[in-house]
Amino acid sequence: MAPSPLQQVITELTPLLGERITVNDAIREQHAHGEGWMRAAMPGAVAFAASTAEVSAIVARCHAHRVPVVAFGAGTSVEGHVTPPPGALSLDLSRMTDIIAVNADDLDCRVEAGVTRQALNAQLRDMGLFFPVDPGGEATIGGMCATRASGTAAVRYGTMRENVLGLRAVMADGRVVDTGGRVRKSATGYDLTGLLVGSEGTLGIITEVQLRLHGIPETLAAAVCQFPTLEAAVATAVTIIQAGVPIGRLELMDEVQMHASIRYSRLEGYQDLPTLFLEFQGSPASVREQVALVEEIVTDNAGLGFTWSENSEERTRLWKARHAAYWATLGLRPGHYGLATDAIVPISALGELMLGVREDIRRSGLCAPMLGHVGDGNFHTLILVPPEDGGYERALELDRAIVRRALALGGSCSGEHGIGMGKIEFMEAEHGAPALDVMRAIKHALDPLGILNPGKMLPPVLS
Ligand SMILES: Cc1cc2nc3c(=O)[nH]c(=O)nc-3n(C[C@H](O)[C@H](O)[C@H](O)COP(=O)(O)OP(=O)(O)OC[C@H]3O[C@@H](n4cnc5c(N)ncnc54)[C@H](O)[C@@H]3O)c2cc1C
Structure with missing residues (x-):
């Protein structure tokens, strides 16, 4: 039997890469998926590149044999970006670690x-x-x-x-x-x-x-403030941006997310209430000025106890808790998996979107905390997908409702995670058919054989 195209690629690249091109099951499994909920599929082989010249040689061989190539960094993407199609080579760049x-x-x-x-x-x-x-x-x-x-x-x-x-x-x-x-x-x-x-x-x-x-800014200060309602927390965030405060970070966690994070990250002294995490940066005088302005906005919106600190240990603890929010949420329902949404809207529409989404979550009956980079108009819901039959469909229905709301408010289905496979279905609604045609023309011009990460980003044309 003739060797498969991938087998030919492996044979031709082995003199260059040695053991750095492999069909080892455990390594293929590590490259079968990113984070998140999308299904996994093992690549046919994995190649670890050490230089641009090696990447060029690997891609040229794949091009010659029409073998799909899926670039792999750390595999933390959440929309099935790195999941390979059958017979693909996963091209791992994580060993190219020079700071040149x-x-x-x-x-x-x-x-x-x-x-x-x-x-x-x-x-x-x-x-x-x-x-x-x-x-x-x-x-x-x-x-x-x-x-x-x-x-x-x-x-x-x-x-x-x-x-x-x-x-x-x-x-x-x-x-x-x-x-x-x-x-x-x-x-x-x-x-x-x-x-x-x-x-x-x-x-x-x-x-x-x-x-x-x-x-690195001369002075950094962190502040936390809790609110009686989600409306008040969002209104505060929006006013801070509209007032032109050069805020360093502005994150929101709703009460469900706070419930999870207080327990997971041992955040003592906080209640299960909508909470803003803020960071101020600049000279000492500018930080004090920003803090004073934000405190006024918080008070106007019925904020409960605005505290701030330049203490770096406290700051690190709070931001670590923010970065661990995904894992904290997964801990709320063991056995469920997480479907993260990341819709974004112009900042003035954020309140309408988040309150509408809260209603969607309530109707769905699912557990889905909201948190996010509200200073950009961007937030996540991490929908906890029940493992039982029909759980995935319920989560997907909620995901679609959130995207519909964001698009209707002039927003986007993804502020940061990207499209991968998971959000392909929203591309036409967001960009329109003519813009998708232009994107397809660019793809075809640069990759006429369609070997680079096929099946991602652009929806197939239905004949
Ligand atoms: C807990 C958690 C929190 C997250 N928070 C955020 C967040 O706040 N903001 C955000 O933007 N994302 C976030 N993400 C998503 C993820 O971290 C980002 O998408 C990140 O940029 C992916 O980088 P990676 O190295 O893991 O890429 P991978 O997952 O390995 O690859 C991602 C995509 O890029 C392609 N790719 C990888 N390397 C290359 C390369 N060298 N050349 C060409 N293509 C390449 C892959 O083919 C794939 O399509 C989060 C993920 C997790 C798990």
Whole structure:
């Protein structure tokens, strides 16, 4: 029997990669899924690349044999992004961990795609610099580019879209391209960096990234405030943004999420009530000014006890609890799994959306705490999917209701997690058929054989 296309790729790449290309079951299983609820499927093989040249060789062989390639960073994406189609090669970039250059004078750096944000920040700390984009998981910079990730600091520093200056990427035929550069702006050519950021491994494999850096603020202060109602908490968040306070972080947890987090992260002294977590950054005088303004807004909205502190231990404890919220929620219903939504709307519509969603949750009878980056107009519900028959359908119905509401308010189905497989069904409603046609034309031009992460992002054309 003739060897399969994947077998041919393995044979041709083994002299280059040795044991770094493997069909080992345990390794394939690790690459069968990301986080979250989407079904898993094992790749036919996994290759671990150590350089751009190796990525290029791997992709060129896959192109020659029409083998699908799925880039894999840390596998923390939640919409089935890394789940491979049958006979695919999972291309793992997590061993490309060089921090190639840090240019402190220009506030930028160049890293390989497998560097994690935590590893980068550990290296930058002593230089007084940091990289602000902080999705909850221990994600890689390459994966964060590919999903156009953001996190708690986006309200002040923006998302990967604003913080990536340029890239090196391997295209579907193995060609290596450099996009963007080190300058803060450029008026030349199509924005290939912007095209690849957020492309979820469907247009090219990112191997190096040029990032913007920021100076660690002189003063950081954290504040917490609880509210009698969700309305009051959301109104406070919206007013803070509308008042132009340069807030560092602005997160909300509803009372169900607080119930989970108080127990999971041992947050003593708080009640099961809607809560805002805030961070202020700047000079000591500017922080005090921001705190005073926010305290006034909180009081106007019947906030219960506004406390703030510059103590770094307290700050770390609170933000650790925020980042652990996903795991805290899963602990509420052992045996259930989590379906995370991340709808976003213009900030003025946030209250209407969250109150409508609360009604949807109540009607569904499901447990689904709400939390999120409300300073951006973005929030999550982590729908706990009951394991019994029909549980998944009920969760999906709630998910769809949330997206319908967000779209009707001029929003988007995903502020940060991306499309993968899980949100493909919303693409046409959000973008419209003509825009999807343009996206398909771009995909076809850059990857005519459709080998790069097929089945993700773009809905199939039904004949
Ligand atoms: C608890 C938790 C909290 C989270 N919170 C947030 C949040 O606040 N904000 C947020 O944005 N996300 C969040 N996420 C989602 C996730 O962390 C992000 O999507 C992250 O950017 C994925 O990075 P990764 O390295 O794990 O990529 P992976 O999951 O490995 O891959 C994600 C996608 O990118 C592609 N890809 C990976 N590397 C490359 C590359 N080098 N070149 C081209 N394509 C590539 C993959 O093919 C896939 O399509 C959270 C996830 C969890 C589990």
